[in-house]
Amino acid sequence: MVISRIEDLARTRGVDCEVILVGSAARGTWLSGDHDLDIFIGVSEGSSLLPALEIARCVSPKFEERYAEHAYVHAIFEGFELDIVPCYLVETASKILSAVDRTPFHNRYVSRKIKGLEDDVLLLKQFMKGIGVYGSELKVGGFSGYLAELLVIRYGSFLGVMEKAAIWRPGEMIDLEDHSSLDHEDPLVMVDPVDPGRNVAAALTLDKMFQFVAASRLFFEVPDLEFFFPSPIQPLSDQEILEHIAKRKSTLILLEFAAPDLVEDVVFPQLRKAEQSIRALFDRNCFLVLRSDADWHRGVSPELCDMGGSENSELCGVIRMLFELEVASLPRIERRVGPPVWAAEHAKKFVSSHLEPLSGPYVEDGQLVVEVARKFVEASELLRSQMTSLSLGRHLGPELRRGYKIYLGQEILEIRDLEFRVFMARYFSARQKVC
Amino acid sequence: MVISRIEDLARTRGVDCEVILVGSAARGTWLSGDHDLDIFIGVSEGSSLLPALEIARCVSPKFEERYAEHAYVHAIFEGFELDIVPCYLVETASKILSAVDRTPFHNRYVSRKIKGLEDDVLLLKQFMKGIGVYGSELKVGGFSGYLAELLVIRYGSFLGVMEKAAIWRPGEMIDLEDHSSLDHEDPLVMVDPVDPGRNVAAALTLDKMFQFVAASRLFFEVPDLEFFFPSPIQPLSDQEILEHIAKRKSTLILLEFAAPDLVEDVVFPQLRKAEQSIRALFDRNCFLVLRSDADWHRGVSPELCDMGGSENSELCGVIRMLFELEVASLPRIERRVGPPVWAAEHAKKFVSSHLEPLSGPYVEDGQLVVEVARKFVEASELLRSQMTSLSLGRHLGPELRRGYKIYLGQEILEIRDLEFRVFMARYFSARQKVC
Incomplete structure (x- = not known):
């Protein structure tokens, strides 16, 4: 061995x-x-x-x-x-x-x-894996194996953990050795029994924690094997994607670019950051984002990618970020609310910096308002033009500046790989086991 | 005589x-x-x-x-x-x-x-009339003649009033006889010199007050006859209306109904109330209102209307309310954010009241979210269907329930009367004299 x-x-x-x-x-x-x-x-x-x-x-x-x-x-x-x-x-x-x-x-x-509790740990881990909250790597932000083991040690059995988790609140604290030496702000605090200053659950996000909580509650109502072994998600056909788009009547914008040749724990935080930067760009420009998601589609076997040590980043597949917006375009006209009239200096500056508004200036609730021509009427045009000035992470930024592609609405049908079609199935359903 | x-x-x-x-x-x-x-x-x-x-x-x-x-x-x-x-x-x-x-x-x-100050009062009144802030009736919410006279008495001249007004702030108080006996929350307080408990400026709105303030400041920079005698606003041609619509790329919804046979001071507060109710309806349903306005278009001479004592309300013309929205329609999909997962009873109720969502339920920021089909995708359809359940004022409500018409976008070209075309010119320009 x-x-x-x-x-x-x-x-x-x-x-x-x-x-x-x-x-x-x-x-x-x-x-x-x-x-x-x-x-x-x-x-x-x-x-x-x-x-x-x-x-x-x-x-x-x-x-x-x-x-x-x-x-x-x-x-x-x-x-x-x-x-x-x-x-x-x-x-x-x-x-x-x-x-x-x-x-x-x-x-x-x-x-x-752990002696005698091994099966309970296995049940708990498989349950967590089945509902998608297992793994403390940054991609998941879920429960580590060690955390699962400590939970079983604390509550004595798989069902004991589930019962207690069902009534967890944010800030829940478990201290097996009663030796905590630091305050933590995390959603769940599991004081490390071998290191009083450390929170074993530090990587667990609020949402993964409460996905587990909600699933635990549902499990007691409907104890189903599906929790442990969910049916695999089927990739969507062209027809199914079109049906979803027609049903939602929203605007899908997909951004695609080559993944950098780096490990997941480096890439994923940058991916979340880039996603947030782009959401903020849309927000600032009054495009309401309904939901967004991002994923790293390797397109080739992860083994090859990880083990090849290749300099060719295309082997590591592509990153895709999906943004679902309320509307594809906004009116040309845009309100700009300025200072109150009684702030004389600011008011003067505001008026003189909007000399040819489409409407106004006028007084509303004591403040000056002008209506001017919006620069970006189309969301996709906005994204294209601002991409290079966004804060997109140390490695993703350069990668994006090297090249990217934007797919709008049903143009996403051009993407044929199955991993993406599964991603879209999961996106459209977004169903978690909760009660 | x-x-x-x-x-x-x-x-x-x-x-x-x-x-x-x-x-x-x-x-x-x-x-x-x-x-x-x-x-x-x-x-x-x-x-x-x-x-x-x-x-x-x-x-x-x-x-x-x-x-x-x-x-x-x-x-x-x-x-x-x-x-x-x-x-x-x-x-x-x-x-x-x-x-x-x-x-x-x-x-x-x-x-x-007032002896010797009559001309200053006339100048001030004409200035106020020219910029549209003269008249304490509810339609205007501006300065009464008596208030203008007291301002001249206080500050000694037309220019004296203008100079002081230029630096007014909300809550400005003037007490000629130094005998104020009550606190007022109004934007401008002019204690009545013959009645210490009364505010002469109680009817003045914040916006009319600061329209006057802003115009006073501009007057000192550009002392122009236009302030006193503005060029009359020309009614818009079909072509001009179409150009404005094309430039703004927003959504205009116009609601038209017969005016009740009542005096202005009864009708106008209800008109503002109805306008606010409809704006709130759009807001609640995520249709962003850029601006709105309402007016009573008599269509016949006001004299006939006032003096006829007619039972036929059509003689009193129509009321028109204009709403300018960002978009005409929203996506079918709509986010519903529910309680946090840890509020177990509420969470359960939320999930069981959204049994067949288009997406979800899922956990976001600790809260449950579902995406469901929006009932009203079109703003005009929303307005039509909810009209009768809105709070539209004691007299306007019944009038509206008797019948109304909705014009969408360039359908407003069907309205030919000049008074309306002037209203639209004023709406699109919305230009006030401010600095």
């Missing part, structure tokens, strides 16, 4: 270290279908992490180096995806040098408490 | 009374072009007003009885319009039984103070 292979490598090189299998695989709380193993190579404090990293590089020929707080290796070995992480073996979790040094402590804590 | 004719009538009937010419005609502050005379028939306290009213009815065969706080006669006599008002002669203005009893006191106060 891989553990002994790494131990062998260490012995050959004379590196003094401890190889630890951590995470769900180590605790018997491993969801089938997952193929991830987390392996830590612990060295004593004061020594260098480099020899351990060197060992990690030799485990498999298919690998790439990644970087979180420090370097680690992502490798493919006998059909598994491995994260091989060098770390320091410290005395207590509060003395860690890097976040990864904490993991062995988590491993020990959970292993000690 | 008419005064001696009334005195004769009183003597013949043995009625003990005093006939007083009041208002601007009595004080030499009468704008040319006006044909109104105010004549009061004063009787002593404790006696009846009826004999005085009987006399008023005999002055001219062309008359109608009107009613403010009590009955008076509006008559046409030798080309003048007369208001002949019975009142009580009381000792001091604070002892009056009815608002009209105050008028002789105003007359006496102004007559005593």
Whole structure:
């Protein structure tokens, strides 16, 4: 097995270290279908992490180096995806040098408490996965495996967690060891039992938390297998997309551009930021946004993309952002409300900076108002012209400036790939299991 | 003259009374072009007003009885319009039984103070008339003649008034006799010099006050005859209306119905109320109103209308309300934001009352959201269907329910009368003299 292979490598090189299998695989709380193993190579404090990293590089020929707080290796070995992480073996979790040094402590804590509750953890994780709130990566903003384990430890069973979650409120706090040492503003606070200053649920968003809450309540009314194993979403046909558009009578604007060659946790925050910047642009210009969504459509297998180390970003697929607006165009006329008449200096400036209005100036509620010609009447024209001046994230910005495409309304039918058609099905339905 | 004719009538009937010419005609502050005379028939306290009213009815065969706080006669006599008002002669203005009893006191106060300032009053009144803020009737909500006189008395001259007005702020207070006995919330407070509890400027709206302020400031920069005698507004041709519509690219909705057979001061507050009700209807249904206006188009001479005492309300013309909207139609899809998930009972009710949404339910910012089919996609359809359930004023409501017509966009070209074409010219320009 891989553990002994790494131990062998260490012995050959004379590196003094401890190889630890951590995470769900180590605790018997491993969801089938997952193929991830987390392996830590612990060295004593004061020594260098480099020899351990060197060992990690030799485990498999298919690998790439990644970087979180420090370097680690992502490798493919006998059909598994491995994260091989060098770390320091410290005395207590509060003395860690890097976040990864904490993991062995988590491993020990959970292993000690979880005996007999493994199936409940599996049920809870599968439930969370089924309703789309499992995973603490930034793309999801949901529950981590460790958080799920701690919830089961706290409430004793899968159903115990569900029952308590059904009555959660924002700011809920759970402190297993009763040793919290910091205040947190997060929606859910799970004080780390091995580190009193840390919130295990820091990555959980308000919406994922309450999606879980709402699903828990519904589960008690309709305990259905669908929660755990939802039917896969079918990609929409051209005809179905057209029907949705006709039924909604709104305006769809889709922005498409090449994804940068970076990991998800770097790209997704920028994606949300770009989405918010564009929403704000529409807002400022009086185009009401009904809803928006963004996704990274790889178009090729994620494995190839991640493992290729390719410089060709097209291999990493495209990013698509969808904006649904109330209207495609606004009237040419636009109200500008100025200062009150009694602010004489400001009033004078306002009038002299609108010398040829279409209507006005006139007094309304004591304030000066003019009606002028709006610059951008079409939402798509507005987006095109302002794109380069928006704040779109450090890596997405340059990518967007290199080139993008805008699809308006039923032009989205030109996009044929199935992943996109599933994305649209999910967008139009937007149905979550809530009560 | 008419005064001696009334005195004769009183003597013949043995009625003990005093006939007083009041208002601007009595004080030499009468704008040319006006044909109104105010004549009061004063009787002593404790006696009846009826004999005085009987006399008023005999002055001219062309008359109608009107009613403010009590009955008076509006008559046409030798080309003048007369208001002949019975009142009580009381000792001091604070002892009056009815608002009209105050008028002789105003007359006496102004007559005593205005000597030598008559021309300044005339200039001020003509200025106010020219910019559209003269008249305390509810249709205008502007400056009364008495208020203009008091302003000149306070500031010594036409230019003195203009200079001070240029720096007015809301809540400005003027107390000529330094005897104010009440607090007022009005934009301008001119304590009545004959009645310490009364604000002479109570009818002045914030907007008319600051239209005057803004015009005063501009007058000092560009002292132009146009302020006093603005060029008459030319009615718009079909071509011109079409050009305005094309330039604005907004949605015009015009509502037309027969005017009730009532005086302006009764109709105009209801007109504003109906306008606000309809604006609120559009607002509630997410149709953004850019601007609106309403007017009473007599279509026949006002004299005929006022004097005819006709039961046929068509003779009194039509009321037209214009609403300019951003868009004519909205998408079918509409967001409904419900309670937060943690309000479990409300959440459950919300979800079960939207069982077949087009999208959702989903969690957004902790709240439940559904997207449902909007009932009214067209603004005109919304107005038509909700008209009868709106609060449209005691007399306008029934009139509207009897019948109305809606013109959409360039359908307003069907309305040929010149008064309407002038109304539209004024609407599109909306230009006031401000700085």
